Amino acid sequence: MKPAATSASGKSEFLGSVQKGLLLGAAILALVLPPSLGARRAGPPSLQAATRQASGEDASRRADFAGVTPSEDVRQLANWTVVVGDHQHKSFVIVDKKDARVYVFDRTGHLKSDSPVLLGSAVGDDNAPNIGTKPIADVLPEERTTPAGRYVAEMGMNTRGEDVVWVDYEAAVSMHRVLTTNPAEHRLERLASPTPEDNRISYGCINLPRDFYEQVLGPTVRSDGAIIYILPETRSAQQVFGSWDVDRPATRLAQR
DSSP states (O other): OOOOOSSHHHIIIIIHHHTTTTTTOHHHHHHHSOTTSSOOBOOSOOHHHHHHHHTTTTTTOOOBOTTOOOOHHHHHHHHHHHHHTTTTTSEEEEEETTTTEEEEEOTTSBEEEEEEOBEESSOOSSOOTTGGGSOGGGOOGGGOOOOOEEEEOEEEEOTTSOEEEEEETTTTEEEEEOOOSOGGGOHHHHHHSSSGGGOEEESSOEEEOHHHIIIIIHHHHHHHOEEEEEOOSSSOHHHHHOOOOTTOHHHHHTTO
């Protein structure tokens, strides 16, 4: 892995939230802060959703991948949230860290589009303590993780005046257009490569191709809202989300 730069690219994707408003003053602060202080980690699936699944409601429904073949983890999670209604009738986004790919679904579970992504350079599923307030120069290589979990997406802006989709506002994790301010990182080339092995380069934010962000993710979050699921890479999806393979009922019993 090439060392990440500590110049413009690092600041824009990590310190963009940490330094919110400090440089631009109180007038700009209102633009930097998202409407409800950012997209925070949501709680476990609702009792109503579990009840619907238990009663058999929506049991025949599945996510529609529109001919795309996802990883097994993505397939299981998408089907599960459609069956139990965990996405709360919003659009939903699944980020597959192992495959460095994102899938955006509408509120009925139909795939809108998918795309490669760039992720945190460190393997791991948790944020380092106080990572959102840590100076970029002090962030250790092992702390540059993209956290796993279920989040409520919100549109916001960084101090560069660019719109982003907040994933975990307090930890300064967002989804945004790919940064190309440091040519040595070769981010566009990494996105275009056929394998996910070179897609770990960021401080934890999720970098998307510009067209995908502007034509798919951004409009989806603005119009419908979205639940973001970031699949783990050190634990199972069942451990993180309480999900199960709806095509194998026995797997649900194992969660009890």
